[in-house]
């Protein structure tokens with residue numbers, strides 16, 4: 001039992017944080033908002049240089065060969081940076097799915113992802129829209145709940161659905177399923193889709209933590225400078241207590257997300273439960289953080305110009321991505337009340353038996 | 355990251371489980387805030403100590419088992435799982451004990467810790483005074499150093515209040531003003547004081563449940579031997595902050611307690627699912643997730659501590675989290691019980707209501723004791739977030 005990350009993992013986190021701090025300024029995010037796609041192939045290439053898209057790609061295909069425990073801290077950093085490139089859809093979800101599908105498809109696409117030369121988006125029956133489909137080269141799509149199809153983006157019908165968060169690019173996708181596009185069916189397809197869903201939810205949860213942390217930082221900075229009644233507003237207790245409340249939620253969401261990453265990486269039988277718990281608490285922290293930090297900013301926070309809303313909107317988006325709260329709550333309910341997941345003292349890490 | 359227990363840890367768990375199964379009293383004890391219950395709880399602690407389980411993380415020579423903090427968490431999980439009695443000497447074993455371990459002289463450790471582990475000496479906490487609640491630096495009870503024929507001592511005068519276990523306890527620890535000209539955090543000294551000394555008057559105070567869970571302690575020319583000073587004279591605040599850290603954090607409130615409450619809550623919901631709304635169901639599930647989150651965060655903290663890390667102001671995050679969670683769980687339980695939630699245990703229709711009402715009354719004090727949650731939020735915002743004072 002050692003609930004810590006190793007030195008390499010922490011070092012990589014610092015490296016990625018520093019890198020993103022330099023590259024993904026709020027100005028960069030806003031410039032991307034004004035582009036047609038909201039995505040930048042050049043930026044994607046740069047991210048590939050530090051290994052992000054290919055983090056989960058096996059080394060034989062040019063990736064880093066890492067797992068979700070390695071990735072979770074970095075996903076949090078991408079959330080802190082407000083990075084909207086297809087990190088979740090391609091790096092966190094499509095890559096492991098391609099790995100599992102294997103064969104020629106994996107051989108063709110995984111190396112391209114690792115070098116930043118391809119974007120792959122994933123559709124799921126429980127997720128209304130396909131994230132990043134508009135810039136994808138390949139789409140992994142479900143047909144009903146028990147077929148997975150690999151479809152070239154040029155062969156699909158993709159309609160972008162502008163959303164509240166200019167960083168969030170989602171589309172409705174339709175395609176004609178054929179024998180040739182079908183890459184998995186039946187139990188296998190269901191297993192791939194279930195894993196994809198958990199990975200998407202985990203990655204969104206991790207990003208929500210980063211977004212929440214960033215909003216706290218912005219609010220602390222702002223309230224330390226802004227003066228009213230002759231004092232920094234951050235010295236007023238009501239303001240302090242708003243932010244302390246967010247901090248409590250955030251710090252108790254983080255270990256839940258980290259444990260979920262461990263359960264995904266290790267293929268725990270409780271993976272779905274752990275991921276749903278993580279998604280719920282992390283996104284709750286994010287959405288609560290948005291509300292409270294906005295309040296601490298006053299009117300300036302209510303402007304388009306102030307950067308706070310870059311992360312507020314991320315927090316809202318992430319809450320809606322890869323299953324909204326009721327869906328995840330339903331999964332927790334099933335696990336606990338129907339499937340009899342172990343409960344009570346001593347059951348958090350292993351089932352101590354009768 | 356390794357989230358599995360080692361075979362040694364599993365073995366330790368099995369040992370604890372086996373011992374507890376053989377020894378935990380079949381019938382629940384009376385509340386330790388009654389004379390009879392206090393006696394029963396002391397007897398239980400005597401049995402626990404006899405088995406070597408009273409305070410597993412302490413060194414063997416002080417009545418412990420020399421276990422590490424992870425094993426302690428495992429023990430706690432088993433302790434709650436077995437439905438074992440509450441710890442009458444929690445002020446001693448969880449709060450003062452670790453403080454003596456850090457600041458005590460070898461003589462003090464040998465003098466106090468074994469008797470504490472055995473609950474032969476039950477401890478009350480004496481921080482609060484009529485004019486020193488949240489503002490603990492306003493302590494006014496004086497302890498003036500002097501010498502007489504029997505040696506060096508402190509002459510103590512003043513009043514402590516809200517001292518938990520004061521009614522049936524043997525000793526009191528707390529902070530006293532040893533420099534009468536000092537102000538605020540300076541000039542305070544941490545002193546251990548036997549409650550049977552001449553000049554000590556203990557007046558029990560009934561809590562919301564009608565039992566004397568705490569007491570006022572009047573101190574009128576009480577002569578306390580100087581060897582009962584813990585840490586250096588004038589350094590009381592620093593010593594006390596270490597105790598407060600244990601109280602807010604993982605020592606006093608290990609996760610097992612809340613995991614256990616959460617499990618009972620989910621079971622209560624299951625039994626009554628047809629009568630309550632989906633909103634209640636979701637809140638129940640959220641509480642269960644909260645108890646898991648608290649557990650995970652505690653194991654994360656302990657992993658860090660075992661690797662040489664320290665806990666500081668983060669214990670304020672803990673304090674808020676567990677106290678709010680505990681209260682929420684009990685509120686929900688009463689909501690689920692509906693009309694029966696209001697019944698006292700002896701009521702004819704109280705079958706199956708458990709001890710939720712009592713638990714609710716106690717949970718209400720969680721956001722108050724150990725430093726109110728408002729004070730914890732001040733600490734979080736100023737010391738963790740770095741907001742201006």
Ligand SMILES: Cc1cc2nc3c(=O)[nH]c(=O)nc-3n(C[C@H](O)[C@H](O)[C@H](O)COP(=O)(O)OP(=O)(O)OC[C@H]3O[C@@H](n4cnc5c(N)ncnc54)[C@H](O)[C@@H]3O)c2cc1C
Nearest residue numbers: 479480481482487488516517518719722723724725726728
């Ligand atoms: C069940 C129970 C057991 C206890 N056991 C012990 C014990 O064993 N030993 C002991 O010494 N004490 C004990 N206490 C006392 C406890 O430590 C105090 O109640 C607590 O520190 C608050 O002090 P107070 O009651 O004087 O409230 P006050 O300090 O008067 O506070 C009243 C309200 O004002 C708020 N407030 C005060 N100052 C501030 C501020 N600066 N910023 C924001 N809000 C503020 C508080 O948060 C609270 O809501 C116990 C209390 C309870 C309920």
